[in-house]
Amino acid sequence: GAGVSQSPRYKVAKRGQDVALRCDPISGHVSLFWYQQALGQGPEFLTYFQNEAQLDKSGLPSDRFFAERPEGSVSTLKIQRTQQEDSAVYLCASSPSTGVTGNTIYFGEGSWLTVV
Amino acid sequence: AQSVAQPEDQVNVAEGNPLTVKCTYSVSGNPYLFWYVQYPNRGLQFLLKYITGDNLVKGSYGFEAEFNKSQTSFHLKKPSALVSDSALYFCAVRGNNNDMRFGAGTRLTVKP
Numbered sequence: 001g002a003g004v005s006q007s008p009r010y011k012v013a014k015r016g017q018d019v020a021l022r023c024d025p026i027s028g029h030v031s032l033f034w035y036q037q038a039l040g041q042g043p044e045f046l047t048y049f050q051n052e053a054q055l056d057k058s059g060l061p062s063d064r065f066f067a068e069r070p071e072g073s074v075s076t077l078k079i080q081r082t083q084q085e086d087s088a089v090y091l092c093a094s095s096p097s098t099g100v101t102g103n104t105i106y107f108g109e110g111s112w113l114t115v116v
Numbered sequence: 117a118q119s120v121a122q123p124e125d126q127v128n129v130a131e132g133n134p135l136t137v138k139c140t141y142s143v144s145g146n147p148y149l150f151w152y153v154q155y156p157n158r159g160l161q162f163l164l165k166y167i168t169g170d171n172l173v174k175g176s177y178g179f180e181a182e183f184n185k186s187q188t189s190f191h192l193k194k195p196s197a198l199v200s201d202s203a204l205y206f207c208a209v210r211g212n213n214n215d216m217r218f219g220a221g222t223r224l225t226v227k228p
Contacts, residue, residue, distance in 0.1 A: 004159075033216070042206055042218035043160070056215065091159060104150070105216060107159040 004108035006092050012114045013082045021077045021111040025094030032075050034067055035091040043091055082115045118143035118211040122219035129197045129226055137192040137222045139207030148210040149190040151181055155203050197226045
């Protein structure tokens, strides 16, 4: 597609519910990132994929957060047993290649999660 | 680990005046510096980046930024602000890994 696509755009979950957020990166992009953006703050790094390999998951806040990219394209961020503090915008981003950290990363519109 | 600081939460300018949004960075090794803009209820849009070469980088919508190694700064500038420039601006730095670190953001308001 033309840009990074995320779904759902808006999700309201009851506390304790599991949620899954989907990201379709720009076609052909090797690198994929997930960020969490709390209200009024900058994006915080969660995890990074190079193709299907999850090379860095140091930003995932707890073991309730899990991300996968099984075929090296679409990625899913799963949050189990959601808590109110998980309420945030979850941003997916992709980048065309690896090894050159000067590459621009392109963001989707985000998935807005509200836990009630 | 790399980090950026945006010392101003808010910047207000009058339309037609020059604007500056400040950013300082900390990184080991060569810095890769970026500016993104975020409009309400939207994702982040790339404006410009510094990788190497000329210290003055020109980007989208008439924005430019100046890399200053001695002051570890990468301030965003525009000679003449537009009301439509009002948005949230984020500076980011990427070191020799894949983790791009963002500042807390600066809200720019351009008044007519």
